[in-house]
Amino acid sequence: xxxxxxxxxxxxxxxxxxxxxxxxxxxxxxxxxxxxxxxxxxxxxxxxxxxxxxxxxxxxxxxxxxxxxxxxxxxxxxxxxxxxxxxxxxxxxxxxxxxxxxxxxxxxxxxxxxxxxxxxxxxxxxxxxxxxxxxxxxxxxxxxxxx
Amino acid sequence: xxxxxxxxxxxxxxxxxxxxxxxxxxxxxxxxxxxxxxxxxxxxxxxxxxxxxxxxxxxxxxxxxxxxxxxxxxxxxxxxxxxxxxxxxxxxxxxxxxxxxxxxxxxxxxxxxxxxxxxxxxxxxxxxxxxxxxxxxx
Numbered sequence: 001x002x003x004x005x006x007x008x009x010x011x012x013x014x015x016x017x018x019x020x021x022x023x024x025x026x027x028x029x030x031x032x033x034x035x036x037x038x039x040x041x042x043x044x045x046x047x048x049x050x051x052x053x054x055x056x057x058x059x060x061x062x063x064x065x066x067x068x069x070x071x072x073x074x075x076x077x078x079x080x081x082x083x084x085x086x087x088x089x090x091x092x093x094x095x096x097x098x099x100x101x102x103x104x105x106x107x108x109x110x111x112x113x114x115x116x117x118x119x120x121x122x123x124x125x126x127x128x129x130x131x132x133x134x135x136x137x138x139x140x141x142x143x144x145x146x147x
Numbered sequence: 148x149x150x151x152x153x154x155x156x157x158x159x160x161x162x163x164x165x166x167x168x169x170x171x172x173x174x175x176x177x178x179x180x181x182x183x184x185x186x187x188x189x190x191x192x193x194x195x196x197x198x199x200x201x202x203x204x205x206x207x208x209x210x211x212x213x214x215x216x217x218x219x220x221x222x223x224x225x226x227x228x229x230x231x232x233x234x235x236x237x238x239x240x241x242x243x244x245x246x247x248x249x250x251x252x253x254x255x256x257x258x259x260x261x262x263x264x265x266x267x268x269x270x271x272x273x274x275x276x277x278x279x280x281x282x283x284x285x
């Protein structure tokens with residue numbers, strides 16, 4: 001998608017700056033990307049079309065998303081500040097309080113997001129707020145895994 | 148079959164319909180000859196692509212499968228019923244997108260293996276195989 005269109009959807013992106021980091025892809029979404037996957041869609045749809053951990057209830061609730069990331073070792077934390085040795089995930093909720101998006105913090109302190117069927121972008125913590133995604137409702141962290 | 152539907156009731160077109168319905172019957176006959184079946188299919192195709200492009204344009208940034216499926220254009224496509232299955236399958240083959248919810252809603256079936264949930268390529272393959280097995284051509 002051209003940048004002007006992205007900035008129309010996500011007005012906060014424009015002033016602090018952001019960068020597009022991948023081609024458009026339909027094969028994974030933001031939740032998968034936040035969980036470090038790039039080969040499937042994660043979503044707790046009741047129609048059971050998409051991947052969702054079997055241990056977590058299929059419901060669009062913040063609790064269900066926190067539990068799903070909990071299975072990957074993430075635990076709630078108090079803020080978005082960069083903490084050496086940890087990676088963080090931010091879960092966004094829309095105006096109805098339903099999860100709408102997730103972003104993952106990079107070692108640089110910037111955040112990476114997959115935008116639906118569109119590209120991955122690198123952005124600031126506030127870059128995707130005040131949009132259809134709503135606002136960040138929970139931040140989680142886990143120790144960075146070293147291979 | 149010699150039945151026509153006039154004001155919600157079925158009549159044998161060879162019978163003389165009630166006078167108050169004659170104009171409706173005449174309209175149907177004119178419509179049939181004025182707009183051939185082939186052109187009616189063109190209308191179906193145009194409607195499908197118009198709705199599909201609105202849906203793609205307005206939902207491409209979403210991750211919520213439910214929100215994508217609840218979009219009014221997507222719901223209208225589901226409402227078009229089995230006639231759109233070949234168009235959806237053609238789309239799925241050429242340019243995969245999230246047509247799985249619609250296919251499941253229209254057909255009542257789900258050929259995707261549980262382990263392939265969320266893997267768009269494999270989901271598309273499963274539906275294309277299903278389409279061929281059920282005699283759909285696209």
